[in-house]
Amino acid sequence: MGFVDAVKTCLRQYATFTGRARRSEYWYFYLFQTLLGLVLGVALVIALVAVGGAASATGSDTVGAGGSIALVLLYLLVGAVSLALLLPSLAVHVRRLHDTGRSGWWILISLVPLGGIVLLVFNVMDSVPGPNQHGPNPKGVGDAYGQFPGQPNQFGGQPGQYGQPGRF
Structure with missing residues (x-):
């Protein structure tokens, strides 16, 4: 999954907390x-410097009305973007936890000291092979029994070697 596809998927599934998300989907959306935060932060710093420079060039302690309105609008834009991306970032995080076979409630461990490290470990882990309680593997790997082609099953034989898997 590419960068643009991952971002589109996360924004299309804006508040979808069910299903699974691949590592690439999660990390590309995080990127x-x-x-976006860096671009908005740099724009805010440039605006602050420009407005501050204009105020010092005129020898005034106050910023003109146009500068203060621009700063307020820029602050509002940063806040609106942050709020708009909050729900899809939580949703993709929960779907990523589902992909590792965990409940979405594990996200609350980030409220505990060092809990963010535990979440980081969960987010870098590979998907649970095959389907789990949250749906099929988004990579399309594994069959309905969680087996891979050529992987021995619990009885030592190959899947489908003696007919249908799970039958004698």
Whole structure:
């Protein structure tokens, strides 16, 4: 899954807390949020410097009405973007936890000291092979029994070697 596809998927599933999300989907959306935050942060710093420079150039302690309105609008834009991305980032995080076979409630461990490290470990883990209680594997790997082609089953034989899997 590419960067643009991952961002589109996360925004299409804006508040979908069910299902599973691949690692690439989660990390590309996290990268998108980080880059967008950097761009908005740099724009805010440039605006603050420009307005502050204009005030010091005129020898005034106050900023003109146009500068203060621009700063307020920029602050409002940063706040609106942050609020708009809060729900899809929580949703993709919960779907990523589902992909590792965990409940979405594990996200609350981030409220505990060092809980963020536990979440980081969960987010870098590979998907649970085959389907789990949250749906099929988004990678399309494994069959309905969680077996891979050529992987021995619990009885030592190959899946489908003696007819249908799970039958004698």
